[in-house]
Amino acid sequence: MKKIINIIAFILLLPFPVFAGDTDISETMKNSIVYLQISYYGYEQYQPWKNRDLTEGFGVGCAVAGNQVITTAYNVANAAFIRVKKADRNDYIQAKITVIDYECNLALIELDSNSLGKPLVPLIFSEKYKKGAGVNFYWLSVGSQMYSGRGFLDRAAVDSSTISFSQILTFVAAGISDSTASGQLYCLDNKPLGIASWSNENKEAGIIPAKVINRFLADVKDGTYNGIGSVGFEVSRLLEPAMRKYLKMPDDLQNGIYISDIYTIGTGSDILKSGDVLLSIDGFELNPYGRFKHPQFDIISFDYLITNKTAGEKISFEIWRDGKKQLIETLVKNFDVSRMLVPWYELDRQPEYIIIGGCIFQKLTKSYLAGRGGDWQGKVEPHIYNYLLNEAFKPTGERKEIIVLSYCLPANINLGYHNLSQFVVDSINGMKIRSMKDIPVALALNPQAKYDVIEFEMEQPAIVLDRSQLNSAGLEIAKNYGIDKLSNINP
Numbered sequence: 001m002k003k004i005i006n007i008i009a010f011i012l013l014l015p016f017p018v019f020a021g022d023t024d025i026s027e028t029m030k031n032s033i034v035y036l037q038i039s040y041y042g043y044e045q046y047q048p049w050k051n052r053d054l055t056e057g058f059g060v061g062c063a064v065a066g067n068q069v070i071t072t073a074y075n076v077a078n079a080a081f082i083r084v085k086k087a088d089r090n091d092y093i094q095a096k097i098t099v100i101d102y103e104c105n106l107a108l109i110e111l112d113s114n115s116l117g118k119p120l121v122p123l124i125f126s127e128k129y130k131k132g133a134g135v136n137f138y139w140l141s142v143g144s145q146m147y148s149g150r151g152f153l154d155r156a157a158v159d160s161s162t163i164s165f166s167q168i169l170t171f172v173a174a175g176i177s178d179s180t181a182s183g184q185l186y187c188l189d190n191k192p193l194g195i196a197s198w199s200n201e202n203k204e205a206g207i208i209p210a211k212v213i214n215r216f217l218a219d220v221k222d223g224t225y226n227g228i229g230s231v232g233f234e235v236s237r238l239l240e241p242a243m244r245k246y247l248k249m250p251d252d253l254q255n256g257i258y259i260s261d262i263y264t265i266g267t268g269s270d271i272l273k274s275g276d277v278l279l280s281i282d283g284f285e286l287n288p289y290g291r292f293k294h295p296q297f298d299i300i301s302f303d304y305l306i307t308n309k310t311a312g313e314k315i316s317f318e319i320w321r322d323g324k325k326q327l328i329e330t331l332v333k334n335f336d337v338s339r340m341l342v343p344w345y346e347l348d349r350q351p352e353y354i355i356i357g358g359c360i361f362q363k364l365t366k367s368y369l370a371g372r373g374g375d376w377q378g379k380v381e382p383h384i385y386n387y388l389l390n391e392a393f394k395p396t397g398e399r400k401e402i403i404v405l406s407y408c409l410p411a412n413i414n415l416g417y418h419n420l421s422q423f424v425v426d427s428i429n430g431m432k433i434r435s436m437k438d439i440p441v442a443l444a445l446n447p448q449a450k451y452d453v454i455e456f457e458m459e460q461p462a463i464v465l466d467r468s469q470l471n472s473a474g475l476e477i478a479k480n481y482g483i484d485k486l487s488n489i490n491p
Helices: 002-012 210-221 241-246 366-370 382-390 438-443 467-481
Strands: 033-040 047-051 055-065 068-071 079-085 093-101 106-111 134-140 146-159 168-174 185-188 191-199 204-209 233-236 257-262 277-281 291-294 298-301 314-321 324-331 353-356 359-363 403-408 423-428 451-456 463-466
Touching (some): 033 068, 055 191, 068 210, 079 106, 093 210, 106 210, 146 298, 168 191, 168 210, 191 210, 204 210, 353 438, 366 382, 382 423, 423 438, 463 467
Antiparallel strands (some): 033 055, 033 079, 055 068, 068 106, 079 093, 093 106, 134 146, 134 185, 168 204, 185 191, 191 204, 257 277, 291 298, 314 324, 353 359, 423 451, 451 463
16 A cells, blocks of 8 residues: 555656656666566565555666666565566566565566567766766656656665665665665766665655665676675673773774674674674774774765675674774675564565464564554563564574464464454474474474464463364364465464
8 A cells, every 4th residue: 555655646646757858868868767667565464375466666777788677676566577678668567586686675687688689788887986976866656658757865874774684885866856775776977876765755765776786786697686784783782981991991992882792693793792892894983882984985884894795795893892902804694584583574475483372473573563544652561572672683693583372363272362462472392493394393292282372472371272172273273264275374
């Protein structure tokens, strides 16, 4: 629904089309910019067996090869299928996603070569940045007309995208003449600068810049996509002189930020320790706020020094530990979001769940919590929110996922449990539950036992289910509630 509203708002804001006689590069861009029509699917977070109705949206694609375009990952998240329209054709071309990275918010889309016709003209993205400079942006309409708008470069920042947890380089354009959030091409001095990823009511727009795009394309080139680095630790400001003295730092050492927590995944998680002071990364000195002076972008967050690298590259940390400076090296690391204890998002696949005697058990994700609607943070039970807030990046061998009892579908087999919900599963039949994959194993334990016993954290009441009734009750519950399958556990 949100994407449909955005489309309507966008259409209402369309300016007059730009024609060949105007003094810009719109006509040239017709050979390099395409219109994307996207159909989206999805699942209900609290009825994870249930598909949402297909919806439609649009996006802008920018050519990087004769039959390949890039756009934002957000544009094509949960895409059922994609069709592309070129300026020189009235029909649509089928397309597919070849690489998608939600952390840098980019997706590479390949057009069907057999129906492409004239190849697209690839764009070369310039890594130039000029604070305060005027920029133009371009997009192709469904009617194959080129449109343009204007703004100016206000600043470079390091921010997360709509979906991801990673802080990446972003240019912010201000005073934009039209809303841009769907991959519109931004140009500086008539050279491609980046693509639009968001805009707001203050007439600002976020631009994924050439540095991020070019790193993405270089990574894709060898056929194996490694992805960007992920930060494996948390930091806090180091401003108090007393704290610096406690850490035995000399008075003339004024730089550095305090490492307050270490994750079990991500860059630095293998060699850094809580209590270290991070002085510099790859020779770039960090101030007590965790920022550094970039020769091109001025003062920005240290996250850039990690997320601007490709996983597998070398990285060095200068730290203060045990009363002295140390230089340590490691490799840049990242991780699939599914490895998080509480995944930040769950896209392009059905949520995991299992229904036992009408009791619905689901993997805890941020998407699951956000399914409660607006201001969901204020609606989430504190013990569950704590896992997202403080433990999300700390999976271990003993705890890979958090499994919650979402709620119970009323049935005779679960009388007395109808009001139970949002409990965190501790064990089933005496077996500790580390992930969804453990549940079928636990249910098969003690084959001679008459009952399945499900126990929860925080001394919440256990659920005891009669095994002899489970099969018949499952069939009845599936029929009564329109459930096509009682479990979905990814391999």
